[in-house]
Amino acid sequence: MAVEPPQQTLQSFHDALMRHPLIRELWNHFPENMFLVRVEDDGHFTVEAANPAQLDTVGRECLGQPLPAFMPAASAEAIYTRYRECVARDKPMRYQEHAVFFDEHGNEQYGYWLTLIVPLHNAAEDPQRVTHIFGISQDVTELHQAREALERHNQALEARVEQRTAELQHANRELRLLNAQLEEMATRDFLTGCYNRRHIETLGQREIERARRYDTSLSVLMVDLDAFKQVNDTQGHDAGDAALKCVAASLQNALRANDLLGRFGGDEFLILLPESNNEDARVAAKRLQQLTHEQTDITISVGIATLRRDDTLESLAARADQRLLAAKREYHRKASG
Structure with a gap:
């Protein structure tokens, strides 16, 4: 064709x-x-x-x-x-x-x-x-170009959002870190690193409430360094601070995971022993005295008190403190004899 x-x-x-x-x-x-x-x-x-x-x-x-x-x-x-x-x-x-x-x-x-x-x-x-x-x-060239421009604009916006999101996440991490540092400063003793008095008292009240709720025992130990004043007077406060840090570290290493250690004031430490009766506390006190002396060459005296029905943290700590004073008198009697 x-x-x-x-x-x-x-x-x-x-x-x-x-x-x-x-x-x-x-x-x-x-x-x-x-x-x-x-x-x-x-x-x-x-x-x-x-x-x-x-x-x-x-x-x-x-x-x-x-x-x-x-x-x-x-x-x-x-x-x-x-x-x-x-x-x-x-x-x-x-x-x-x-x-x-x-x-x-x-x-x-x-x-x-x-x-x-x-x-x-x-x-x-x-x-x-x-x-x-x-x-x-x-x-549809103009429409396509407008769409490409819009996509580029959206991509730029998304990049800015991602950048701002990353910046916000970084700021949040910094804020959480700062809050953690503030929390640490608010709850820890600056010298020894254990809990400060205010926080150990808060934890102590919480442990008392828990012990009563679950009908478990609770004991406290009041601890101080023997001859601490002599160390400060003869060797200076730097030596005294070093002794406090060494003893605090030794005590912390010797305690159980659920035991709580706090600096109560000066050279005194308060230790909370959850689910521990008086006999458990005596065994713990002897272990702490022995290990502290072995690790730091420093002796400590310990007062023991076990929670009673009508106790508050104040009365419980006061009773442990009275027994600490008695232990200190015994230490000085032996040292002078």
Whole structure:
């Protein structure tokens, strides 16, 4: 079957438009790009017609030409892939595409389009074969650029949010660390590192309440260093501070995990022994005295008191303190004898 040369086909298409004024008006004034592409026997495609909107975009040199004549090969091949799929499926296709083409000066131009292509059959040639593809493309380059700008703006905002979130998380970590340090300062004795008096009293009241709630025993030990005043008087306060730190460390190492140690004042320490009766406390006191002397070469005196029904922390500590005084008198009696 003879194939109509491109120029003859173009004239035929132009004549058909001239015979239908409404179609001619639509073709000439439709604001979006419209084009008619011939499907060649060798699998290539030739532009047979383009409306004025399309010609304003790619120029009149596209007429009668295959796509690679007025656009880079990569863009032409991407469009050809769509055309081949349309021909193979023999169904309309709608898609968004990005294409690069040459302007009248040979410079590359690019754009984005929403494209609809429709397969057509020329019954006079072969009613079973797709002979043409008719297409309409809407230029959405500005919309695409606006969307890209919006995405870049959103990405910048997300980056700022991530940065501010990281800064906030860092500030929160710093605040938690500072709070922990403040809590440590508020509850710990600055010299020995054990609990200070205010906090050991708070813990002591809590342990009394727990012992009564669960009907368990509770004992306290009041401890002080023997001959501490002599150390301060003869060796100085630095030596006294060193002795306090050594004894506090020794006591802490010798206690159970649930026992609580606090500096009560001067060289006195208060130790809470949960779930310990009087006998348990005596055993603990002897162990502390022995280990402290072995580790620090310092002797300590200990007063013991076990919780009674009507005790408060004040009365319990006072009773332990009285027994500490008795132990100190015994220490001095032996030392002077």
